[in-house]
Amino acid sequence: MNLDFSDDQKFLQDEARKFFDKEGGLTNTRKVMDESLSHDEALWGKVLELGWTGIRIPEEYGGLGLGHLELCVIAEEIGRALAPIPFSSSVYLFTETIIKYGSEEIKKNVLPKLVTGEIVGTYAVAEDMSAITESTLSCAVEGDSVTGAKIAVPDAELATHAVVLVKGTKGPELRLVDLNSDGVEISLQKNLDKSRSFYKVAFNNAQSSLLGDQGSGWESHVHIMDQAAVLFAFEQVGGSQQALDMAKEYAMERYAFGRQIGSYQAIKHKLADMYVAVTLAKSNCYYGAWALSSESSELPLAAATSRVSATKAFQLCAKENIQTHGGNGFTWEYDCHLFYKRSKVLSLNLGSEASWKEKLVSAMEKTNTLN
Amino acid sequence: MDFNDTPDQAKFRAKCKEWLDSNAKLKDAGKRINVESNLEELIAKAKVWQKKKYDAGWAMLHWPKEYGGINATPIERIIWGQEESKYDVPGSIFEIGLGMCGPVMMQYASEEQKERYLPPMAEGKEIWCQLFSEPSAGSDVAGLRSKAVKDGDEWVINGQKVWTSGAHYSDYGILVVRHDPDLEKHKGLTFFFVDMKSPGITVKPIKQITGTAGSGAGFNEVYFDDVRIPDSQRLGEIGDGWKVAITTLMNERLAVGDAKGADVNEALSLAKDKDDFGQLMIKNQAVRDKLADWFCEANGLKYTKFRTMSALSKGEAPGPEASITKIVSANKLQAIGNFGIDSGDMAGMLIDEEDGMSSFQAAWLGAPGLRIAGGTDEILKNIIAERVLGLPQDPRADKGLPFKDIPSGK
Numbered sequence: 063m064n065l066d067f068s069d070d071q072k073f074l075q076d077e078a079r080k081f082f083d084k085e086g087g088l089t090n091t092r093k094v095m096d097e098s099l100s101h102d103e104a105l106w107g108k109v110l111e112l113g114w115t116g117i118r119i120p121e122e123y124g125g126l127g128l129g130h131l132e133l134c135v136i137a138e139e140i141g142r143a144l145a146p147i148p149f150s151s152s153v154y155l156f157t158e159t160i161i162k163y164g165s166e167e168i169k170k171n172v173l174p175k176l177v178t179g180e181i182v183g184t185y186a187v188a189e190d191m192s193a194i195t196e197s198t199l200s201c202a203v204e205g206d207s208v209t210g211a212k213i214a215v216p217d218a219e220l221a222t223h224a225v226v227l228v229k230g231t232k233g234p235e236l237r238l239v240d241l242n243s244d245g246v247e248i249s250l251q252k253n254l255d256k257s258r259s260f261y262k263v264a265f266n267n268a269q270s271s272l273l274g275d276q277g278s279g280w281e282s283h284v285h286i287m288d289q290a291a292v293l294f295a296f297e298q299v300g301g302s303q304q305a306l307d308m309a310k311e312y313a314m315e316r317y318a319f320g321r322q323i324g325s326y327q328a329i330k331h332k333l334a335d336m337y338v339a340v341t342l343a344k345s346n347c348y349y350g351a352w353a354l355s356s357e358s359s360e361l362p363l364a365a366a367t368s369r370v371s372a373t374k375a376f377q378l379c380a381k382e383n384i385q386t387h388g389g390n391g392f393t394w395e396y397d398c399h400l401f402y403k404r405s406k407v408l409s410l411n412l413g414s415e416a417s418w419k420e421k422l423v424s425a426m427e428k429t430n431t432l433n
Numbered sequence: 434m435d436f437n438d439t440p441d442q443a444k445f446r447a448k449c450k451e452w453l454d455s456n457a458k459l460k461d462a463g464k465r466i467n468v469e470s471n472l473e474e475l476i477a478k479a480k481v482w483q484k485k486k487y488d489a490g491w492a493m494l495h496w497p498k499e500y501g502g503i504n505a506t507p508i509e510r511i512i513w514g515q516e517e518s519k520y521d522v523p524g525s526i527f528e529i530g531l532g533m534c535g536p537v538m539m540q541y542a543s544e545e546q547k548e549r550y551l552p553p554m555a556e557g558k559e560i561w562c563q564l565f566s567e568p569s570a571g572s573d574v575a576g577l578r579s580k581a582v583k584d585g586d587e588w589v590i591n592g593q594k595v596w597t598s599g600a601h602y603s604d605y606g607i608l609v610v611r612h613d614p615d616l617e618k619h620k621g622l623t624f625f626f627v628d629m630k631s632p633g634i635t636v637k638p639i640k641q642i643t644g645t646a647g648s649g650a651g652f653n654e655v656y657f658d659d660v661r662i663p664d665s666q667r668l669g670e671i672g673d674g675w676k677v678a679i680t681t682l683m684n685e686r687l688a689v690g691d692a693k694g695a696d697v698n699e700a701l702s703l704a705k706d707k708d709d710f711g712q713l714m715i716k717n718q719a720v721r722d723k724l725a726d727w728f729c730e731a732n733g734l735k736y737t738k739f740r741t742m743s744a745l746s747k748g749e750a751p752g753p754e755a756s757i758t759k760i761v762s763a764n765k766l767q768a769i770g771n772f773g774i775d776s777g778d779m780a781g782m783l784i785d786e787e788d789g790m791s792s793f794q795a796a797w798l799g800a801p802g803l804r805i806a807g808g809t810d811e812i813l814k815n816i817i818a819e820r821v822l823g824l825p826q827d828p829r830a831d832k833g834l835p836f837k838d839i840p841s842g843k
Contacts, residue, residue: 063442063508063746064435065739131434310822325825327811330818337817338757342733345754349736352434371729419725426701426728427715 065348067135075135081112082143088397094146095256095400100219106147107179115153116177118161123173130289130355134347137293141300144404146257148182148217150411154293156183159225159286163236163274172223172238184221185286186212186263193417194227196280202229203237207245207267216411218248218261225273225286226265232277236286237270244268255403287412288365292350295365295372298408299347302340302372305379305401309333309386316388329386336379343368343375363429366422373409373418380405436739438512439746445509449516452489457482457520476560476602479523483557493531493555500539500551508745526599530554530561533681534607538626541668541677550605550626562603562629564594564655565678569841571596571805572812574682575619575675576831576839579657581610588612588625588667590633590660596806600636600653603629607681608662609674614837621836622674625662633660643798692762692803695769695796697727703793707776714776723772730765734758753821760813763803770797 067075090102109115117132119125126132133153140149160172160183175181189200189212201210208228218224218241226237241248245268253260274282310333313324323329350368353361380401384391391398409415438446486492487501495510496502505513535554538547553559570577579592590610600606606627613621629636635656638646646652669677701724704714714720737754744751773793774781784790790798804810818824831839 063438063739063742065736066434066743066747306822310824313824321828322825324818325827327815327827330824331811331814333822333824334814334817337822338761341737341754341757342730342761345733345736345740346729348434348740349732352436355434367729367732370725371733374729416722419722422725422728423715423721426724427705 065352067131067351071131071135074132075139078136078139079142081108082139082145087143088400091144091146091257091400098256099146100259101148101217102146105145109145109147109149110177110179113177114149115157115179116173117153118157119173119177120161123169124177125173130292131351133293134296134351134354137296138300141297141408142304144257144301144304144400148184148220150290150294150297151184151216151221152176152182154290155185155286156221156223156225158289159185159236159273159282160238162286163282164238165271168238168271168273181223182217182221184215184217184224186215186218186224186226187283188212188214193413196234199227199229199234201226201265203235203270204231206270206272208237208239208265208270209267211262211264213251213262214253214260214410215263216258216260218263219250219259224263226263226270227279227283228270230276230279234279234283235276236273236279236282238273239265239268239270253407255407257400257404258407284362288361289354291365291369291412291418292347292354294408294412295343295347295350295368298372298376298405299340299344301401301404301408302336302343302375302379305376305383305398305405306333306336306340308397308401309336309379309383312387323386332382332386336375336382339375339378343371346371360429362421363425366418366425369412369418370415370422373415376401376405377409442508442512442746446512446516449491449513452491453516453520456485456489457522459519460521472602475523476526479526480557482523483525483527487556492557493535496531496535496551496555497539500535500547501555506745506748508742511742511745526560526602527554527557529563529598530559533563534561534605534626537607537624537668537677537681540680541624542626543665546665559604560599560602562597562599562606563681564597564600564606564608564627565682566594566596568593568595572809574678575622576836576841577609577611577622578614579608579610580614581612581623581625581662583612583664584661586664587661588623588664590625590627590657590662592657594655594657595639595652597636597653597655598651600629600655601638601651605629606655607668609678611836612671612674615835616672617833618831618836618839619675620672622678623671624668624674624677625666626668627660627662627666631660631662633658642801692759692766692800694766694799695773695792697724697731697765697769699792700724700727700769700772703773703776709776709778723768727765727769730761734761753817756813756817756821759803759807760810763800764810766796766803767800770794770800773797 085105085108090105094102113126114136116125117128117136118130121127157176160169164172172181176183187194201208201212208226212226215224221241224239224241226239228235228237239246245266247264249262251260251262313329313333314322316323347368350364353364384398384402387396387398390396483492490503491513493502494505494513498504531554535551538550542550554561565574567577567579579590579594581588581590592610606629608625608627609622611621612623637654639652639654640646704720704724707714709717737757741751741755770793773791774797784794819826
């Protein structure tokens with residue numbers, strides 16, 4: 063029995079934590095919010111220097127050739143630091159799609175540049191204010207030309223390329239589009255978390271290349287979402303743990319009625335509930351990490367379980383962290399709102415809690431014996 | 434990351450399997466396991482099985498060699514438990530003795546006493562129980578009031594214990610009582626072991642909310658009326674009772690784990706089979722939402738346990754993560770029981786004439802007890818907050834006061 067990360071992976075996680083602390087931690091997140099930036103350019107540059115965008119890219123394409131487990135530990139630290147960088151879009155979603163479904167030519171052209179940062183990627187799915195399905199998909203491809211609009215696309219301004227989920231003649235397809243090409247129009251959309259940026263991307267006969275096979279785009283999309291769900295869940299666990307730690311520190315410092323508020327059971331039990339949620343989420347994420355890294359057929363079940371559990375944990379910890387801070391928690395000055403907002407955005411990025419619960423129960427129905 | 438045994442663990446598991454295969458039958462997958470209703474039969478069967486294990490050296494793996502154990506590592510105990518649970522063997526009535534009383538005896542009893550009492554305990558000849566809780570001392574067990582008064586070489590015990598599992602069939606018990614009410618709460622306690630057949634001991638089974646005294650491991654009230662215990666049966670110094678008790682309480686909290694009973698799989702099967710509102714329940718969004726939540730909890734607990742085992746397997750001390758198990762599983766059991774009952778709508782409360790209570794009804798009726806036994810939800814949350822997260826203790830109204838001056842209500 064070894065449901066744990068290796069010493070090397072734990073070392074990498076430790077380094078990542080120190081790195082984000084040293085680079086300024088939440089002050090970077092605040093800077094992006096206060097100055098209405100799309101991301102923290104300096105921080106992103108240093109992440110590129112460390113080679114983290116190439117963690118999963120094979121060495122022959124200039125990457126580090128490591129596995130998903132290394133990505134999981136970095137994700138947890140990004141989540142803890144609320145790092146305002148396009149890591150999830152470019153790495154968990156775009157890069158993973160190219161590695162899995164790109165032709166040899168595309169891989170040769172794209173992967174090395176993802177390592178250096180010349181290419182930054184994103185992934186475009188949503189079209190309106192509802193969960194997309196195979197039959198509601200409207201953005202379409204004819205020949206290689208994509209036409210239609212995607213909304214809530216993360217990091218599209220910085221991104222040079224996008225994977226776009228489109229309707230093809232034989233069913234859904236994943237398409238690679240150069241966002242600087244003709245027929246692509248990008249406009250910023252306001253959102254709840256100003257430390258992350260989302261855009262409308264309109265395509266008007268934009269040129270594209272097919273990723274994977276025609277007609278199997280939906281299965282590919284679902285697989286990429288399942289993989290990313292585990293990584294997003296690690297970000298959510300990192301954020302939950304940090305929100306719990308903040309609440310705990312404040313409960314020790316703050317006095318009311320002549321004693322530390324952390325000595326009241328109303329606060330103790332609230333924090334214990336947060337600890338329970340984080341622990342369940344973390345253990346589910348370990349299961350997800352195992353399924354992801356071992357390419358297990360249990361990935362759909364494991365991914366949905368990690369995702370739902372981590373979404374619940376982060377939303378609980380973020381809101382109860384504010385509550386523990388009382389009035390201070392509602393101010394701009396205290397950091398509580400940064401976690402509250404990020405917890406909401408992370409819970410929606412790959413589809414809402416309800417849509418992942420639906421995937422979870424579907425996977426349960428398909429599994430004959432749950433143990 | 435993998436779920437495999439190390440070569441040594443695999444070898445140990447194979448040894449367990451081999452012995453179990455030739456001495457017991459695997460559980461029949463589809464078959465409902467009958468709870469033995471006849472207590473004497475249950476005890477007789479359990480004793481036979483325990484003796485068999487004892488003779489082959491499987492009875493108390495973790496005990497030191499000198500008392501008949503094999504100094505097994507925690508992971509080996511878990512492996513044995515996993516394998517034994519696959520076989521149709523009697524439920525253990527020796528857990529409290531082997532898990533809590535044995536270790537205390539090993540640490541505090543004289544050499545002669547250990548030689549006299551430990552082997553029959555391990556062999557299953559003599560059953561032990563633990564006499565801690567009292568009517569006015571549950572969560573605050575150190576507030577207990579049963580009195581011990583020294584009389585020559587003996588102590589005279591008066592008072593009442595409660596929630597004593599198995600007292601009605603136990604031969605011996607470990608007992609903590611108050612020898613001096615003028616001292617502070619924790620300082621006036623002293624620890625003994627007692628022959629349960631001593632004159633003056635009366636055992637009364639507790640009729641639980643189920644309307645019965647429960648199955649084999651039922652609870653009791655135990656009355657002490659001028660019961661005499663020789664001073665030689667004192668464990669630890671006079672006044673060290675709390676220190677001795679705390680060792681056993683720690684063992685108890687580890688032992689009370691996953692609440693057994695109707696689980697998410699059973700809820701899923703029900704939802705797949707049963708109609709409600711004119712369609713299969715599984716098609717109902719409210720039902721799906723609950724199934725997802727329970728699966729996240731059940732799966733989270735399963736892999737929490739795996740994380741603990743991984744640490745033990747590497748010879749590391751496990752983190753505090755296992756502290757969430759009982760809170761999560763007992764509440765989940767109550768919710769799933771409720772769900773199963775409600776699926777019967779207006780008739781959900783009816784009990785089947787032939788089959789008796791459904792597993793959902795049994796879960797719903799039993800779960801309130803599990804949320805209390807071995808530490809209430811509230812006490813466990815305090816423990817997480819104080820020992821895991823490091824929050825300060827509540828200010829206490831009883832601090833520094835002689836026990837007799839502590840406000841006690843009724």
